[in-house]
Amino acid sequence: MLVRMSERRRSGRWRTGQQSKQRIIEAARARFTREGYDGATIRAIAADAGVDVAMVYYFFDNKEGLFTASTLAGPEHPLQHLATVLDEGRDDVGPRLVRRFLQHWDEDAGFEPFLTLWRSAAIHPKARKVLHDSLAGPIASRIAEEFEVSDAELRVELVASHLAGLAFARYQLKIEPMASSSIEELVAWVGPTVQRYLTA
Template sequence: MRRFLEHWDDGGVYEPFLTLWRSAAIQPRARQVLHDAMAGPIAERVAAEFGVADAELRVELVASHLAGLAFARYQLRIEPIASSAVEELVAWVGPTVQRYLTEPNPY
C-alpha cells in the first residue's frame, strides 16, 4: 500500500499510467495491459504466500480498491484524498487491503 502510493507520488508511472488508464476505457488491448500490470501474475504469489484458493478474486479486489484510490487522488484530485499524507492513507486503506488478502472468504 505504502509502496504503491509512494511510487505514484514520485511521478515515475503517473503520466504513462493515466494515459493507459484513459485508453483502457475504449481499447481492449490497453485494458488487458492495465489489468496485467495491476493484477495479472500477482494472484499466483498471493495464493502461495497466503495459502488461499480464491487468490485471483482477492487480487482483483485489491487492484480495484487501489485503482479507485489512485483515480480519486491523481486523476480527479478529490480533496482531502489528493492532499492527504501517504501515511494517513496507508492507515485508512491498508487494513482493508490486508483483509482482502488474509481474512477468510466471507461468502
C-alpha cells in the same frame, strides 16, 4: 587482439541495440498516452524513435508486445508494486503496499501513463488481455501460493481497483481531504482493507 576487438564490436552493437530498444519503448509510451492503443501505430512509433519498422518487430514481435513493454515497463500499476512488496516479505503486506504505491506517486509526478494503461485496457480487449496475462494472472498465482487463499484473481483485482480509485481521486481529481492527507493517514485507513483483500 583480434578476439578483444571482436568482443568490443559485439559489446558496442549490444549497447546500441539496447539504446534503440529504450527509444522505441519511450516513443511507444508517448504515442499510447496521446492516442490510446487503437490510435498508435507501429510505423508512427518507429518514426518517433528514429528506427526502422523492422527493428520494432525484432524487439517486440507485434503491437501487443510493444504495448506490454511500454506500459508495464515502469512501476505504474498497483500490482507491480505488490510484486515488489512481496519480494521484500509477507508481513503487513497491505499497509506496505499502500505506502509504497503512494510514495511512488508523491515522489514521481506523471499520472498520465497510468491513466493510459487503464483507458486502453477498458476499451480494447487485446490490451485488457495483455494486462491480465502479463500482470494480474501471475500475481494472482503468487498470492494463491503465498497466502493459501482461494479466489486470488478476484483479490488482486480488488486491490488494483481500490488503489487505482485512490490514486485517481488524490492525483487526478484532487478530491479533499484525500489530496492533502499524509501518506501515513491514508495507509492507516486503506492498508488494513488491502491486507484483508489479500490474506483474509
